[in-house]
Amino acid sequence: MSHRITALILLLSAGCGGKDDESVKPSPDTDVGDTDTDIAEDLCGNAGAALPEGLLELSHDDGEASGNLEDQGWSVTTTQTYNLGEEKSWESVRFELEAPARVHGFSVMWSQLPEDPEKKLTVGLHPDFGYNGFDFWAPDPYATGRRCAGDVVDGEWTTYTLEEPVDIDVPGLVYVAHDRKGAGSPSWMLDSSQNGDGACGGFDDCRSAVNMPEADAGSYYNGLSLMISVDYLVRLHLEYTDEVSPADPVFERIDDAPAGYRTAWGDYDDDGDEDVLAGGANLYENDGGTFTNVTDAAGLTGIGGSGAVWGDYDNDGCLDFFVFNESYSTGDLLLHSNCDGTFSEVGVLAGIDDVQDYNLCEDNPANVHAPSSAAAWLDIDGDGFLDLYIVNFNCWDDYSHYTDNVWHNEGNGTFTEWTGLNGFETSKLAGRGASPVDHDGDGDVDLLVNSYVLLRNAFYENNGDGSVTEKGRDIGLAGIPVQVGLNPYYGHTIGAAWGDLDNDGDFDSVQANLAHPRYYNFSDKTQILLNDGGEYADNAGDWAFPASDAGLRYQETHSVPVLADFDQDGVLDLSISAVYNGRPTDFYWGVGDGSFVLDSYHAGIDSEDGWGMSAADIDGDGDLDLAVKDGMFENVSATGHWFQVRAVGNVASNWAALGATIRVTAGSDTWIRHVQGGSGQGCQDPQTQHFGIGSATTIDAIEIDFPGGGTVTYDGPFDADQRLRAFEDGTTGPL
Numbered sequence: 157m158s159h160r161i162t163a164l165i166l167l168l169s170a171g172c173g174g175k176d177d178e179s180v181k182p183s184p185d186t187d188v189g190d191t192d193t194d195i196a197e198d199l200c201g202n203a204g205a206a207l208p209e210g211l212l213e214l215s216h217d218d219g220e221a222s223g224n225l226e227d228q229g230w231s232v233t234t235t236q237t238y239n240l241g242e243e244k245s246w247e248s249v250r251f252e253l254e255a256p257a258r259v260h261g262f263s264v265m266w267s268q269l270p271e272d273p274e275k276k277l278t279v280g281l282h283p284d285f286g287y288n289g290f291d292f293w294a295p296d297p298y299a300t301g302r303r304c305a306g307d308v309v310d311g312e313w314t315t316y317t318l319e320e321p322v323d324i325d326v327p328g329l330v331y332v333a334h335d336r337k338g339a340g341s342p343s344w345m346l347d348s349s350q351n352g353d354g355a356c357g358g359f360d361d362c363r364s365a366v367n368m369p370e371a372d373a374g375s376y377y378n379g380l381s382l383m384i385s386v387d388y389l390v391r392l393h394l395e396y397t398d399e400v401s402p403a404d405p406v407f408e409r410i411d412d413a414p415a416g417y418r419t420a421w422g423d424y425d426d427d428g429d430e431d432v433l434a435g436g437a438n439l440y441e442n443d444g445g446t447f448t449n450v451t452d453a454a455g456l457t458g459i460g461g462s463g464a465v466w467g468d469y470d471n472d473g474c475l476d477f478f479v480f481n482e483s484y485s486t487g488d489l490l491l492h493s494n495c496d497g498t499f500s501e502v503g504v505l506a507g508i509d510d511v512q513d514y515n516l517c518e519d520n521p522a523n524v525h526a527p528s529s530a531a532a533w534l535d536i537d538g539d540g541f542l543d544l545y546i547v548n549f550n551c552w553d554d555y556s557h558y559t560d561n562v563w564h565n566e567g568n569g570t571f572t573e574w575t576g577l578n579g580f581e582t583s584k585l586a587g588r589g590a591s592p593v594d595h596d597g598d599g600d601v602d603l604l605v606n607s608y609v610l611l612r613n614a615f616y617e618n619n620g621d622g623s624v625t626e627k628g629r630d631i632g633l634a635g636i637p638v639q640v641g642l643n644p645y646y647g648h649t650i651g652a653a654w655g656d657l658d659n660d661g662d663f664d665s666v667q668a669n670l671a672h673p674r675y676y677n678f679s680d681k682t683q684i685l686l687n688d689g690g691e692y693a694d695n696a697g698d699w700a701f702p703a704s705d706a707g708l709r710y711q712e713t714h715s716v717p718v719l720a721d722f723d724q725d726g727v728l729d730l731s732i733s734a735v736y737n738g739r740p741t742d743f744y745w746g747v748g749d750g751s752f753v754l755d756s757y758h759a760g761i762d763s764e765d766g767w768g769m770s771a772a773d774i775d776g777d778g779d780l781d782l783a784v785k786d787g788m789f790e791n792v793s794a795t796g797h798w799f800q801v802r803a804v805g806n807v808a809s810n811w812a813a814l815g816a817t818i819r820v821t822a823g824s825d826t827w828i829r830h831v832q833g834g835s836g837q838g839c840q841d842p843q844t845q846h847f848g849i850g851s852a853t854t855i856d857a858i859e860i861d862f863p864g865g866g867t868v869t870y871d872g873p874f875d876a877d878q879r880l881r882a883f884e885d886g887t888t889g890p891l
Contacts, residue, residue, distance in 0.1 A: 203261065203301030203302055203303055203315075203316035203317050203318065203319070204303060204307060204315075204317070205317040206317065207260055207261055207315060207317050207393050208260060210395070211260055211393045211394060211395055212393070212394055212395060212396070213263075213391050213392070213393055214251050214391065214392040214394065215390075215391040215392075216249065216363045216364070216387045217347040217387040217388065217389045217390070217391075218347045218348060218349045218387070219347065219389070220347055220348045220349075221265055221267075221311055221345040221346070221347065221348070221389060222345075222346055222347060222348035222386075223267075223345070223346055224267040224268060224343040224344065224345055224346060225240055225241050225245075225247065225336070225343050225344075225346070225366070226241030226242075226268070226339060226340075226343060227241070228240070228241065228346075229241065230384075232380070232382060234371070234372050234380060235372055235375065238368060238371050238380065240366055240368075241339060242338055242339045243338060243368045243370070243371060244335075244336065244337055244338045244368065244369070244370055245336050245338075245366050245367060245368045245369075246292075246294060246333050246334070246335055246336065246366070246367040246368075246369070247333065247334055247336050247343065247344050247364075247365075247366060247388060248282070248290070248292055248331045248332065248333035248364070248365050248366075248367065248388075249331065249332050249333075249363055249364050249365075249387070249388050249390040250289055250290065250292075250329055250330075250331055250363045250364075250365070251329070251330055251331070251332070251363075251392045252327075252328065252329055253324055253327040253328060253329075253330060253394070253396075254327055254396070255327050255396045255397070255398050255399060255400070255757065256323070256324060256325050256326070256327055256396065256397050256398040256757065257323075257324045257327065257394045257395065257396050257397060258321045258322070258323050258324075258394060258395050258397050259281060259298075259299075259318065259321060259322045259323075259324060259330070259392065259393070259394045260317060260318060260321045260393050260394060260395070261301065261315060261316050261317040261318050261393045262279065262281065262301070262315075262316050262332045262390060262391060262392050262393060263313050263314065263315045263316070263390070263391045263393070264279060264313070264314055264316070264332070264334075264344055264388075264389065264390045264391075265311060265312065265313055265314070265344060265345040265389035265390075266308050266310060266311075266314060266342055266343070266344065266345070267310055267311060267342070267343050267344070267345050268310075268340060268341065268342050268343050269305050269308060269310050269342060270305050270341075270342060272305060273304060273305050273306025274304050274305070274306065275304065275305040276302045276303070276304060276305075277302065277303050277304070277305055277308060277314075277334075277342055278300055278301070278302050278334060278335070279300065279301055279316055279332060279333070279334045280297035280298075280299065280300040280301075280332070280333055280334065281297055281298045281299050281300075281318070281322055281330060281331070281332060282294065282297045282298065282330065282331040282332075282333050283296070283297075283298060283330065283331075283701065283702070284328060284329035284330065284331065285378075285673055285702055285710065286671075286672075286673045286676075286702075286710055286711060286712035287328070287329060287710075287711045287712060287713075287734070287738075287739055287740070288673065288712050288713075288736075289329070289359050289362075289363075289383070289738060290362075290365035290367075290381055290382075290383045291365075291367070291378070291381055291673045292331035292333055292367075293701065293702055294333070294335075294367075294369075294378070296701055297333075298322045298324075298330070299318045299319075299320070299322050301316030301317070301318055301319075302316075303316060305342075311345060313389075313391075315393075323397070326709070326754050326755075326756070326757065327756075327757050328740070328756075330392075332390050332392060344388040344389060344390060345388070345389045346364075346384075346386045346387065346388060346389070347386055347387045347388075347389055348386075349386065350385050350386055351363075351385050351386065351387070352385075354385035355385070356383045356385055358737055358738070359736075359737045359738025359739075360738065361385075362383040362384065362385050363387060364383070364384050364386065364387050364388045364390075365381060365382065365383045365384065366381070366382055366384060367379060367380070367381045368380045368381075375674075376674040376675070377673060377674055377675060377676045377677045378673060378674075378676070381673075398757070400757065400758060400760070404758060405758060405759065405760030405792065405793070406722060406723075406743070406755075406758060406759045406760055406761075406791065406792070406793045407759055407760045407761055407781070407782060407789035407790060407791055407792065407793075408760060408789065408790050408792050409760075409762070409787060409788075409789055409790075410445075410774070410781075410787065410788045410789060410790050412447075413447065413774075413783075413787045413788035414432055414434040414438070414440045414447055414449075414783075414787075414788070415434060415435070415784075415785065415786050415787045415788075416434030416435025416436070416438065416463075416768075416785070417435055417462070417463070417767040417768055417785050418434075418435065418436075418462065418463035418464075418767070418768035418837065418838045418839050419432055419433065419434050419435075419768060419769075419770045419783045419839055419840075420432065420433045420463065420464050420465050420466055420477070420770070420839060420840035421466075421770060421772045421783075421840060421841055421842040421843075422466030422475045422477070422812075422840070422842065422843065423475070423842070423843070423844075424439070424441075424466070424474070424475045424493065424497075425441065425497060426473075426474075428776070428879070428891050429441075429442040429443060429444060429776060430442055430772045430773065430774065430842045430844065432447070432772070432783070433463075433464045433466070433477060434783075435461075435462075435463070436459065436460050436461030436462060436463060436464055436479055437451065437456045437459035437460065437461050437464055437477075437479050437489075437491065438451050438456075439451050439454050439456055442774065444775060444776055445774050445775030445776065445790075450497070453497070453498075454497060454498050454499055455498040455499050455500065456491070456499060459479060459489060459491070459501070460479075460481070460486070461479035461480065461481050461488075461489065462479075462480055462481050462482040462483070462528070462529070462838065463479070463480055463530065463531075463768070463838035463839070464477045464478060464479045464480070464491075464838075465477060465478055465480075465531050465532060465533060465833065465834040465838070465840050466533075466812070466840060466843075467533030467542045467544075467810070467812060467814055467833060468493075468542070468810060468811045468812045469490075469492075469533070469541065469542045469544075469565055469810075470492070470541075470569055471540065471541065471805075471810060471811045472493075472495060472811070473495070473811055474493035474494075474495040475493055475812060476490070476491060476492050476493050476499070477491050477499075478490050478491070478508075478531050478533070478544060479491060480528035480529070480530060480531045480546060480547075480838065481525070481527070481528055482527045482528060482529050482549060483525060483527055484517055484520070484522065484523035484524070484525055484527055484551075485522050485523065485524065485525060486525060487503075487509060487510055487511065487525045488503065488508065488509070488510050488525075488528050488531075488546065489501050489503050490502050490503040490506050490508050502569075505569070505570075506569060506570050506571050507563075507570045507571045507572065507573075508544070508563055508571050510525050510526045510528055510546060510548070510561055511524055511525060512524065512525065512526045512558065512559075514559075515551060515556055515557075515558055515584075517551035517553055517554065517556065518551065518553040518554050520553075523551070526546075526548040526549075526558040526559070526561070527548060527549045527550070527551075527558065528546050528547060528548055528549070529547050529548070529549040529587060529588055529589070529837070529838060530546075530547040530587065530588065530589040530590050530834065530836075530837055530838035531544060531545065531546045531547060531590065531834055531838065532544075532545050532547075532590035532591065532592050532603065532833045532834030532835075533545075533592075533814050533815075533833035533834060534592035534601045534603060534814065534815050534833045534863075535601060535809075535810055535814075535815055535863045535864050536562075536564065536574075536578075536601070536618065536622060536624070537564070537621075537622035538599075538600055538620070538622075538863060538864040539565075539567065539864060540567075540805070540808050540809055540810055540864045540865075541565035541566075541567045541810060542565055542810045542812075542814060542833070543562070543563060543564050543565050543571075543574075544562070544563040544565070544571065545560065545561075545562055545563075545590050545592075545603060545605075545834075546560060546561040546562075546563070547560055547587035547588065547589060547590045547605060547838075548560050548561065548587060549586055549587060549588065549608070550586040550608060550609065555609065556584070557584035557585060557586040557609075557611075558584055558586075559575060559576070559582045559583070559584055560575070560580075560581075560585075560587055560605065561573065561575050562574040562575050562577070562580045578622055578623040578624060579616065579619070579623045579624035579625050579626065580616065580624060581614065581626055583614070585605070585607040585611050585612070585613075585614060586607050586608045586609045586611055587605050587606070587607050587608075587614075588606050588607060588608045588649060588650050588651070588836070588837055589605070589606045589649075589650070589651055589652060589834075589835065589836035589837040589838060590603060590604070590605050590606075590834055590836075591603070591604045591606070591652050591653065591654060591832075591834065591835050591836050592604075592814075592815055592832070592833045592834065593654040593663050593815075593830045594618075594663075594815065594817050594830065594861065594863070595617075595654070595662070595663050595665075595687065595690065596617070596662075596690040597662060597817070597861070598618075598620065599620070599861055599863070599866070599867070600618040600619075600620045600863065601618055601815035601833075601863050602615065602616060602617050602618050602624075603615070603616040603618075603624070604628075604633060604652055604654075604665065606649035606650070606651065606652045606667060606836060607646075607649060608648045608649065608650065609648065610645040610646055610647060610648065610679065611646060612628060612629065612634040612635055612637070612644070612646045613628050613633055613634050613635055613646070613649055613652075613667065614626055614628050614634070615627050615628035615631065615633040615634070617631075631690060631691045631692055632685060632691055632692035632693060632694070633665065633667075633685065633692055634646065635647050635649065635667070635669075635680045635683075636680050636683075636694065638677075638678035638679075640678055645678050645679065646680055647667075647669040647670075647671060647679055647680025647681070648669055648670040648671065648679070648680075649667045649668065649669050649680070649836075650668055650669070650670055650714070650715045650716060650735075650836070650837055651667075651668045651715055651716030651717055651733075651768070651835070651836030651837040651839075652665060652666065652667045652668070652717065652835070652836035653665070653666045653717040653718060653719045653835060653836055654666075654719070654830060655719035655728045655829075656728065656827070656828045657684065657686065657695075657719075657728055657746065657748075657749075657750045658686060658748065658749050658750045659726070659727065659748055659825075659827070660687075661819075661826060661828055662687040662828070663687055663828070663830065664684070664685060664686045664687045664692075664750065665683075665685040665687070665692060666682070666683070666684055666685070666717040666719060666730065666732075667680075667682065667683045667685065667717075668682050668714040668715055668716060668717045668732050668733075668836070669681055669682050669683065669714060670712065670713050670714060670715065670735070671710075671712060671714075672712055673712060676699075676702075676710075681696065681699050681704065681708075681710060681714075682696065682704070682708055682711075682714045682717075682732065683696050684696045684704070684706040684708070684750055684751075684752075686750045695750040695751065696708060705751070706750060706751045706752060707744065707747075707751045707752040707753055707754060708742075708744070708752060708754075709742065709754055711732070711734050711739065711742060712734075712736075712739075713734045713735045713736045713739050714732050714733075714734055714742070715732070715733040715734055715735045715766060715767055715768075715837070716732070716733045716766070716767060716768050716769050716836055716837045716839065717730060717731070717732045717769075717836065718730070718731045718732075718769045718770060718771050718782065718841075720771040720780045720782075720841075720846065721746075721780070721796075721846070721847070721848030722771075722779070722780055722782075722791055722793075722794060722848075723745070723793065723794050723795065723796060723848065724779060724794045724795065724796030724797065724798050724848030724849070724850065725796050725848055725850050726748075726796070726825060726827065726848050726849060726850040727745075727746040727747065727748040727848075728746045729743075729744060729745050729746045729752075730742075730743075730744040730746060730752055731743045731744070731759075731761070731769060731782060732744075733763070733766025733767060733768070733769050733784065733785070734764075734765075734766055735765060735766065735767060736765055737764070737765050738764055738765070739764055739765060739766075740756060740761075740763075740764055741756065741759075741761045741763050741764070741766050741769075741784065742754065742756055743755055743756045743759035743761055760789070761782065761784065761789055763784040763785060763786055763787070763789075765785070766784055766785045766786075767785045767837070768785065768837050768838060768839040769782065769783060769784050769785075769839065770782075770783045770835070770839045770840065770841050771783070771841055771846075772841060772842045773800065773842075773844070773846060774788060774790065775790065776879075778794075778798045778800070778877055778879075779791040779794035779798065779846075780794075780846050794848075796848050796849065796850045796851070797848075797849045797850065797851065797852055797853060797876040797877055798846060798847060798848055798849060798876065798877055799820055799846075799847045799849055799855050799874070799876055799877070799878065800844050800845065800846050800847070800878070800879040800880070800891070801818055801820065801844070801845050801847070801858060801860075801879075801880060801881075801882050802843055802844040802845070802879070802880075802881050802882070802891050803816045803818060803831060803843070803845075803860050803862065803881075803882050803884070804881050804882065804883045804884065805862055805864075805865065805884045806883050806884050806885055807862075807865055807884040807885050808862065808864050808865040808866075808884070809862035809863055809864045809865040809884055810863070810864070812831070812843050813831050813843065813860075813862060813863075813884070814831050814832070814833040814843070814863075815830070815831060815833055815863040816830065816831045816860055816861060816862050816863060817829070817830050817831075817860070817861040818830070818831070818845050818858070818859070818860050818882075819858070819859040819860075820847050820849070820855050820857070820858050820859075821855065821856045821857045821858075821859075822849050822852035822854065822855050822856055822876075823852065823856065825849070825850075825852065827847050827848075827849070829845040829846075829847065830845075831843055831845065844879065844891065849876060852876060853875070853876045854872065854873040854874065854875060854876060855872050855873065855874040855875075855876065856872045856873055857869060857870065857871055857872050858870040858872070858874070858882055858888075860882055860884075862884050865884055868882075868884060868886055870882055870886065870888055874888075879891040
């Protein structure tokens with residue numbers, strides 16, 4: 157019998173922004189250890205006890221043995237040719253736990269047993285490493301079991317019972333693995349049937365893998381890993397210890413809700429409900445949580461687009477929106493509201509375009525537009541009119557990049573290009589998103605631009621005179637540079653979010669980074685950046701075990717973060733989407749000091765292969781719900797009191813008050829929010845700001861910094877659990 161390897165997964169640069177010059181990759185700096193070292197004689201056979209009765213058995217194999225790794229004659233060629241049967245390697249099998257569990261042991265089928273009957277055969281239960289489905293964390297197993305070779309029969313099941321069961325509180329992936337020494341060494345048996353077509357194209361198509369830590373070790377962090385299309389004969393024995401009842405989830409999926417890779421919320425008909433643009437210019441009118449597709453009725457038939465952001469650029473009290481296209485051949489669009497529920501495309505009349513002639517992307521004459529991956533509205537010069545920042549991305553054919561575009565609003569319906577002027581760079585940084593905020597509380601709006609392909613992020617601090625200064629590297633928002641050869645490498649920051657994570661009255665930042673296990677040692681992982689007087693320290697700290705000091709787990713394809721107080725306890729919580737098939741959405745409860753507790757199991761968000769996310773009070777019940785790529789989720793668990801404010805610029809600021817900072821105070825507690833002109837990956841939360849206020853029943857005061865205006869204070873008391881408008885002229889009214 158002969159099998160063939162049909163799936164080699166190296167996670168190199170293709171589609172993910174890695175560098176192709178492998179000669180500059182540093183060698184791994186982590187020793188994965190040797191689980192077959194000398195062990196005290198009295199530990200021989202410590203895993204031979206009987207398992208408890210009534211356990212679940214998880215398995216993937218067909219139960220029939222058909223040779224081992226060395227029998228197959230498999231080889232793979234990268235920088236050189238490796239014979240899998242001859243190389244030192246880890247053999248592993250992935251298991252996905254559906255709920256918190258207690259693992260009692262595992263069963264394996266050995267072959268090529270050593271002659272010494274007292275030789276220890278060691279097997280470990282290991283944590284996941286990046287949720288890619290085949291990489292595990294070798295240095296620190298949850299537990300190991302040892303059996304003596306004399307107690308094992310070649311080609312028959314051997315059970316390992318753990319001395320102490322292992323409690324896995326956060327369900328997900330775990331691995332059973334052993335350190336195989338190469339040719340002639342003890343190996344696991346393989347089963348006789350190939351999985352599907354053998355391509356391992358889907359996340360669940362293949363579950364067994366080989367990791368050769370010494371193969372291509374100069375190029376990759378933990379050597380060469382590949383999935384194999386047949387299963388090792390390995391089984392996991394466990395019991396589930398927690399079960400979500402119908403009343404337990406934080407969120408429940410909303411049937412027939414709008415969906416799209418990116419969503420932008422704005423009350424375009426000004427009726428108090430949050431309407432939504434999903435996947436470009438597909439417009440859905442919201443009536444108390446019931447959505448009607450009004451794309452055609454609004455005059456938007458055939459508009460398309462990759463995403464959009466709302467902003468009243470002419471201050472007529474009606475929300476307009478800008479559509480960006482991540483396309484080389486299709487341009488961006490500006491949709492002006494006619495204030496009757498319809499829109500007209502006015503981009504050409506307004507003077508906005510993204511035609512370019514400096515990057516034909518592999519000399520294709522059709523590539524005349526810069527591919528725009530996001531956009532944001534902000535009032536750069538404080539004149540009361542919204543300006544526009546357009547983020548341009550990447551040519552996938554040759555990994556060349558584009559310059560972002562900046563457009564200044566002249567106040568008469570037209571825009572003048574400020575690209576490369578007033579402190580804005582012409583650097584080509586493969587931008588993924590733009591997130592405006594007044595990060596230093598000085599009354600003007602600053603801008604974070606996050607970048608992909610291991611390039612730095614840019615941060616434009618507003619000087620208050622119509623100019624900006626790029627300070628990303630100076631204040632800690634550019635990423636963590638690791639010098640490799642002549643180049644500093646940062647990360648793949650797909651999305652970013654602003655919020656006060658430690659309740660100290662200023663805006664901190666979350667940057668979600670895609671980080672491949674192959675480049676784990678020098679590629680930025682997701683960062684929690686705490687604001688300390690306008691400079692930022694990474695509270696995520698060291699990613700060990702592999703998890704961060706802030707409580708985040710390592711997911712290879714973290715994509716877009718959303719900050720919101722979902723349980724309304726006064727502390728911001730965090731959800732992060734993850735791209736690629738099979739990758740789950742992470743959900744964390746905020747602790748209030750910039751750290752988080754993972755609770756994806758109880759969250760109930762079953763969305764995988766996510767992208768953009770946003771939070772809005774979809775049904776008007778006072779708590780925040782969640783929009784994801786494939787639909788929406790209703791918050792069904794919030795218990796604290798709440799307060800919602802929509803700022804309206806009716807004096808000197810832009811009408812939608814984009815860029816405004818809002819503070820509400822109840823007793824000794826003050827909470828802070830900002831009105832988004834766009835967020836990390838071309839999404840946008842509503843203009844109405846939501847505050848979870850815990851047990852407070854009244855708000856003592858509201859304070860709003862209007863961009864281009866000033867600070868306005870609204871003296872209370874205001875009852876909790878209500879929504880209101882706060883006008884720049886100092887008055888308030890119902891929403």
